Amino acid sequence: xxxxxxxxxxxxxxxxxxxxxxxxxxxxxxxxxxxxxxxxxxxxxxxxxxxxxxxxxxxxxxxxxxxxxxxxxxxxxxxxxxxxxxxxxxxxxxxxxxxxxxxxxxxxxxxxxxxxxxxxxxxxxxxxxxxxxxxxxxxxxxxxxxxxxxxxxxxxxxxxxxxxxxxxxxxxxxxxxxxxxxxxxxxxxxxxxxxxxxxxxxxxxxxxxxxxxxxxxxxxxxxxxxxxxxxxxxxxxx
Numbered sequence: 001x002x003x004x005x006x007x008x009x010x011x012x013x014x015x016x017x018x019x020x021x022x023x024x025x026x027x028x029x030x031x032x033x034x035x036x037x038x039x040x041x042x043x044x045x046x047x048x049x050x051x052x053x054x055x056x057x058x059x060x061x062x063x064x065x066x067x068x069x070x071x072x073x074x075x076x077x078x079x080x081x082x083x084x085x086x087x088x089x090x091x092x093x094x095x096x097x098x099x100x101x102x103x104x105x106x107x108x109x110x111x112x113x114x115x116x117x118x119x120x121x122x123x124x125x126x127x128x129x130x131x132x133x134x135x136x137x138x139x140x141x142x143x144x145x146x147x148x149x150x151x152x153x154x155x156x157x158x159x160x161x162x163x164x165x166x167x168x169x170x171x172x173x174x175x176x177x178x179x180x181x182x183x184x185x186x187x188x189x190x191x192x193x194x195x196x197x198x199x200x201x202x203x204x205x206x207x208x209x210x211x212x213x214x215x216x217x218x219x220x221x222x223x224x225x226x227x228x229x230x231x232x233x234x235x236x237x238x
Contacts, residue, residue: 001035001036001037002024002028002030002036002037003036003037003038003039003045003130003133004016004020004023004024004036004037004038004039004130005020005038005039005040005041005126005129005130005137006020006038006039006040007040007041007042008040009038009039009040009044009046009060009062010040010044010046010062010065013059014048014051014059014060014061014062015057015058015059015060016038016057016058016059016060018056018057020058021054021055021056021057021058022055022056024036024050024053024058025053025054025055025058026055030050030053030058031050031053032050032051032052032053033049033050034049034050034053035047035048035049035050035063036048036050036060038060038062039129039130039134039135039137041126041129041135041136041137042136042137043067043068043069043070043135043136044065044066044067044068044135045065045066045067045068045135046060046062046063046064046065047062047063047064047065047066048060048061048062048063049061049063067135068135068136070101070136071099071232072182072184073179073182073183073184073185073231074101074102074156074184074185075099075100075101075102075184075185075187075227075228075231075232076100076101076102076103076104076154076156076184076185076186076187077095077100077102077103077104077186077187077189077224077227077228078103078104078105078106078149078186078187078188078189079091079103079104079105079106079188079189079220079224080105080106080107080108080111080113080189080190080191080192080220081105081106081111081113081116081143082112082113082191082192082219082220082221083112083113083192085113085116087219087220087221088113088116088121088221089121089124090221091220091221091224091225092121092124092125092128092138092140093124093127093128094128094225094228095138095224095225095228096125096128096129096132096134096137096138097128097131097132098225098228098229098232098233099134099228099232099233100138100228100232101136101138101139101184102138102139102140102141103125103138103139103140103141104140104141104144104149105140105141105142105143105144106143106144106145106146106149106188106190106191107143107144107145107146108146108190108191108195108196108199109146109195109196109198109199110190110191110192110193110194110195110196111191112191112192112193113191114143115143116142116143118140118142121140122140125137125138125140146195146199146202147199147202150188150202150203150206150208151202151206154186155184156183156184156185156186157179157181157183157184157185158175158176158179158183158184158185158186158209159185159186159187159188159206159207159208159209160172160175160185160186160187160188160208160209160210160211161187161188161190161195161200161203161204161208161209161210161211162187162188162189162190162210162211162212162213162223162227163190163194163195163200163210164194164217165194165195165197165200167200167210168210169210169211169212170209170210170211170212171211171212172187172211172212172213172227172230173213173230175209175211176230176231185231187211187227187231188203188208189220189223189224189227190220191220192219192220213226213227213230214226
């Protein structure tokens with residue numbers, strides 16, 4: 001059964017947005033009486049019957065709902081988008097499959113990509129969420145300057161900065177094992193040229209713990225995936 005995304009499905013009278021309506025009716029050829037699943041990306045999946053197969057505003061009747069609480073611990077990856085947008089979109093797709101909760105694109109001193117098209121990235125997250133049958137769709141924010149981000153305050157109890165400089169760093173996995181209460185975690189991942197010394201120092205002063213993820217040097221998008229796996233799939237290293 002196909003899955004569609006409509007964040008307001010529980011409050012808008014059962015109407016899919018225009019993009020999903022077009023895909024449902026024009027592309028997949030659904031008609032009145034067909035049954036589909038609709039997720040709101042906020043923990044609810046609805047089992048629905050199409051009542052008006054309009055390609056602009058497909059209407060459905062909700063027959064049944066099921067909900068799911070967000071998995072703990074929460075995983076927030078703040079990461080510098082790569083010069084190749086394809087590589088960054090790959091990160092978005094795979095981290096969604098792994099269970100990432102929040103993504104913040106960072107503009108760093110050595111960033112090669114200084115602009116993003118947020119609507120396009122939102123669509124990547126939506127497609128990945130539907131594909132992997134998640135109830136929750138990750139959130140993504142506009143590109144933000146590194147210094148502004150680290151100084152803005154964050155709700156996560158554990159905060160880390162992964163970098164390649166020869167400074168004193170702790171093992172990320174060892175630090176994560178201390179999280180017995182399943183508190184949310186924030187991890188900073190730098191650009192291809194790594195964080196600058198000033199950025200590392202500023203993050204440390206703002207409570208971020210410098211960490212390393214293994215002995216090999218990782219690409220930005222690979223480091224983001226490794227961080228996500230470390231938080232969301234701890235059974236792999238127990």
